Amino acid sequence: MNTQDGPGRPGLVKTVTSLANPLVKDIRALSQRKHRQATGLFVAExxxxxxxxxxxxxxxxxxVHAEKVASHELVTRTAARVVAHGGLVLKVSEAVLEKMTRRDNPQMVIGVFEQKTVPLDAIDTSSATVWIALEGIKDPGNLGTILRTADAVGASGVLLVGDTVDPFGTEAVRATMGSIFHVRLARASVEAFKxxxxxxxxxxVGTHLSATEDYRAVSYEEPVLLFMGNEQSGLPEDxxxxxxxxxxxxMAGKADSLNLAVSTAVMLYEVRRGQLTV
Incomplete structure (x- = not known):
């Protein structure tokens, strides 16, 4: 691998120590949704x-990796693989990492990835187990947790319907614990979904406050589309x-509803109950 002092180019390794470096600015900007949308990129830590x-x-x-972990075996191996595939490797100071990630005590390694989603008309329904459709979900922690649960139960994918939180935002990606790289994602307007x-x-199958049927009384024959409404109001009537x-x-207590990620998890494990083994 060749170390370059000039502007970073794909397939190279570069040491960056200046907080004013344009590469630092570009990666830092990915914390904003408009820049993720404009570039089609996102950050994982x-x-x-x-x-x-x-x-x-x-x-x-x-x-991107901190100088202090440059000799770590997995860091070295991963960096070599990135360069071999035409990517850029940045060795940086911890101060630069803090600037890039907008937080103190950041992870010693971050990656900038291309976003991947499945077009709505390309969803393979013939081999689906269960897809989860989430209408208007707003909380990145909820979305990340649902993606993680979808991965855990072997769901086929998650479909975001309408105006939703960005699944490639830092908080959502962090909450997936890596499952964002293993679960198919699709997006659709309400009209396109209809x-x-x-x-x-x-x-x-949808959950609804006015429903009278117990979720445990239903026989779920795959493929199932589990349709969940947003955190505040649930599924609208239409x-x-x-x-x-x-x-x-x-509900046995005083609560009249569950957190969206919790209720989705309860439903997913029931839908897939006959398919999961210890």
Whole structure:
């Protein structure tokens, strides 16, 4: 690998110590949604997460590591792989990492990846287990946790419907614990979803406060589309009307609802109960 003192180019290794370096500014800007949308890139933090993502075949543009971990075996191996595939490797100071990530005590490794989503009309419904459709989800922690749970149960993917939080935002990516690299993601407007829904070959199940059917009483034959509403108001009536079954999760205490990520997890494990083994 060749160390370059000039502007970074793909397939090179560069040492960056200046906080004013344009590369630092570019990566820092990815904390803002408008820059992620403009570039199609996002940031993931942590050596294992970045290495696993590369192993899973995600296109990486830039691999950044602190100088203090330059000799770490996995860092060295990952950096060599990035360069071999035409990526840029940056060796930086901890101060530069703090600037890039906008936080103190950052991870010693970050990666800048290309975003990947599945077009709505390219979703393979013929081999689906369960897809989770999330309407208007707003909390990045909830979305990240749902992606992680979808990965855990072997779901086929997550479909974001309408105006939602960005799945490639730093907080959402962090909450997935790496599952964002293993779960298919699709996005659709409400109108596009309504047009697509009649082509779903299996059952569409939604949770709803007015439902009378216990979620445990339903026989879930895959493929299932699990349709969950947003954190504040749940599924609106017009979208609830697209479901074949509306179910509820019983409450024994004073609470009238569960956190969205929790209720989605409860539903997913019930839907996939017969398919999961210890």
């Amino acid at each position: 942590g050596l294992k997460l970045v290495a696993d993502a590369i192993e899973a075949g995600w296109p990486i543009k830039t691999f 047009a697509w829904r009649p082509g779903w070959p299996g059952t569409v 979208l609830a009307g697209l479901c074949d079954r509306l179910v509820k999760i019983p």
